[in-house]
Amino acid sequence: MTVRVIRPGLLTSVQDAGRYGFQKHGVIVSGVMDPLAHRIANLLVGNEETQATLEMTLKGPSLEFLEDALISICGGDLSPSVEGTPVPLWKPIFLKKGSVLDFGPCRTGIRAYLAIAGGWDVPLIMNSRSTYLRAGIGGFQGRALKVGDELSAGTRTRLGEEMVKRLSSQSARAAFTAAEWGVAQEMVPNYTSAPVIRAIRGNQYDWFTQESQIAFYSEPYKVTPQSDRMGYRLDGPTLELTEPMELISEAVAFGSVQVPAEGKPIVLLADRQTTGGYPKIAQIATIDLPLIAQTKPGDTIRFTEISREEAEWLLLDRENQIRQLKTGILVKNT
Amino acid sequence: MEATFQPLGDQAVVVQFGTTMSLEAYQQVRRVALILDRHPIPGMVEYIPAYTTITIFYNPQALYDWNQKHTARERAEESDTLYQVMCNLIREQLKQATVVSAGEERTVEIPVCYGGELGPDLSDVAALNQITEQEVINIHAGGDYLVYMIGFAPGFPYIGGMSERIAAPRRKSPRLSIPAGSVGIAGKQTGIYPMETPGGWQIIGRTPLRLFRPEDDTPSLLQAGDRVRFYPISMEEYRAFEEGSS
Incomplete structure (x- = not known):
């Protein structure tokens, strides 16, 4: 032991x-x-x-x-x-x-x-x-x-x-x-209690009203105490659909931001379910998952929109840094 | 039925067959799953099948490395995003693969104690559809169902074939805790919660059967493609069932 x-x-x-x-x-x-x-x-x-x-x-x-x-x-x-x-x-x-x-x-x-x-x-x-x-x-x-x-x-x-x-x-x-x-x-x-989280549009982004789309990317959202490894429930401007629509359940991913009918977004994290039926307004870019995972109830999050291409490049760039770190460690110790 | 492609973030592709639940869409999803089982795509991590979609997750770095090695010289792929590379790989795979047949069908019978404290939303579902609680039970238990997918939680079956006469929207706010075995309705779908979890479905009853058995080789009692029949049991029978299995 x-x-x-x-x-x-x-x-x-x-x-x-x-x-x-x-x-x-x-x-x-x-x-x-x-x-x-x-x-x-x-x-x-x-x-x-x-x-x-x-x-x-x-x-x-x-x-x-x-x-x-x-x-x-x-x-x-x-x-x-x-x-x-x-x-x-x-x-x-x-x-x-x-x-x-x-x-x-x-x-x-x-x-x-x-x-x-x-x-x-x-x-x-x-x-x-x-x-x-x-x-x-x-x-x-x-x-x-x-x-x-x-x-x-x-x-x-x-x-x-x-x-x-x-x-x-x-x-x-x-x-x-x-x-x-x-x-x-x-x-x-830079772990902070007020991070700006980069996100890509979700596949149901167009289902939301223009006011909701704008509010999501401009207003702050608070991490509520109903947050755990499965997901963070956020409190902030209510997000509304242009008309009531039911999504046929489909796969979700680490960082999917889904919105139940009450209009408060939920960010799905490590212990997320495999599929979900709530519309997804956004998907957090993989590069910024650590930032949201390190927030706690009471912290304030802001979302900012980036393109999928940018998210991809940021991710590959990060992978490159990790490879360099790996090589650096090897060089220092041989 | 034509497949459409959408990204799910920066590490997954959603392949979609239409926008309504249908047997045809289900069969297309099944077909893609069987093809991927036999012929995995470079960089693929896993896939999640659903009613009208199959989502393929990939490792961006592995896909990037593969792409650099295999296509950089032949084609001007430099400007392609990884998402586009993945979509092309999936398209090619689906075109080349021959149709494979699914296995044989099983029917699984599921006892359900409807209403009361085990099915707190039964009255709401009845009221929404302007029928009696007993009618909801008769319609639910009288249906012929197909398991379209296992998802949301280990062993959670998404079951198609429910009558629209008992359809009900998801609850406005998900419950923080729903007991294992709870039988629910969401839209035109019915399903069973295999373990205690938060969830937004309307709960109409509970089964004493265990749907998730992590100690078994196949941890899920139900599999995609199974036929399902529900039958009503009383509270006494429910308790007897529980005692018998423990």
């Missing part, structure tokens, strides 16, 4: 990039809410991007390390510390056996991702390690972590081993050692 849970936090679960391939059976994707932070956290400890990380929400856990470990924490700033010393985000960290990693108040964002070299070792269920909380499937026993749970890490990659070797030799005394390098500042998303 590698880690024992001293305090579980508000909602800490094992997640990976998601359970793809089973949506045709109605099995939802699940997976991380902030895919960028999750992927980078894995890369920083020499893992494949497909490994599982721990998704921690708002109030993070307290974890005792039962053996030496190479970790990284990316995403929102939930004030991680070891023995009272703050642990930096977006960097590889070497932790000694016996260290207790503690999370405190939430400073930016709402979700942080803890990666460990070798990945969190939970069984693959339908090709994924993600926890599907509502169905009790996958992850660590199909549920969020509890006090006393013990998790182990899988086998480190050669790159992970190399990083452990370098960091562990640097300082014999400190409880943890952070690498001198980390993710470039330009790559770290």
